[in-house]
Amino acid sequence: MFDQRPLVIATKHAKEQAIQPVLEEALGVRCITSDTLDTDLLGTFTGEVERTLDPVATAREKCMRAMDASGCDLAVASEGSFGPHPSMPFVASDEELLVFIDRLNGLEIIAREISMTTNFAAEGIDDAEALQTFADKAQFPSHGLILRKARDSADDISKGITDSKLLYQRFDELVKKYGKAWVETDMRAMYNPTRMGVIADAARALVDLLQSRCPSCAMPGFTVTEVVPGLPCELCHLPTRSASRHLSVCKHCAYSEELRYPHGKTAEDPRFCEFCNP
Secondary structure, three states: OOOOOEEEEEOOOOOHHHHHHHHHHHHOOEEEOOOOOOHHHHOOOOOOOOOOOOHHHHHHHHHHHHHHHHOOOEEEEEEEEEEEOOOOOOOEEEEEEEEEEEOOOOEEEEEEEEEOOOOOOEEEEOOHHHHHHHHHHOOOOOOOEEEEOOOOOOOOOEEEEOOHHHHHHHHHHHHHHHOOEEEEEOOOHHHOHHHHHHHHHHHHHHHHHHOOEOOOOOOEOOOEEEEEEOOEEOOOOOEOOOEEEEEEEOOOOOOEEEEEOOOOOOOEOHHHOOOOOO
């Protein structure tokens, strides 16, 4: 379905380094990029251009623009979101999603990967020692840093700093003008090898989806679409929040499958029951 077809990776930030090897090996596609595509027009991490679309819509729009610019009918785009982990709010996380579009076959597949492997951080500082501590934790200089006047300010901003001399020079200038500076990790992929690794993991998750075919129509992307809770507690037999069924529905032909007891157990441990262990 994809063998030897050209696929455009919609990126301005060198994400092809993480995505291209995975997709070419698994799918047989020939990956390219577009020199004319400016994904920053859809929003920047540092706020100079406000994001008006959600991550999925943004990645989808990147694909559309990349296909129009390149003439390809196959595209993939990535969007990253950084902040507290959804189940562990005191831990930073990186959520990467990839949108894959095949115009020829009317196919859209979305893959997600969430990881606690990230250097994402930011801090207001006013002395060089604190800057050095932050830089060391952020894995500088292999990972880039950003300095600016204040949080959410686009004034006096310096991005992609990977040189110690420049880092301290810009820091001194900001402290002299404003009394302090705001330092943050540069989360653009080409300045963040750790993020590149998570994008590669998301690409592998995408491959898994593309290789999962519908038993009825053989279209890619057949996967679990709904997790149904209600696995009974083995002590009180009341329903718990644990999964009792997985439902998979094909987006193309609506074929569906139901898998009961997807984790191989017919009852849940009372430790995870809201009634036995409130």
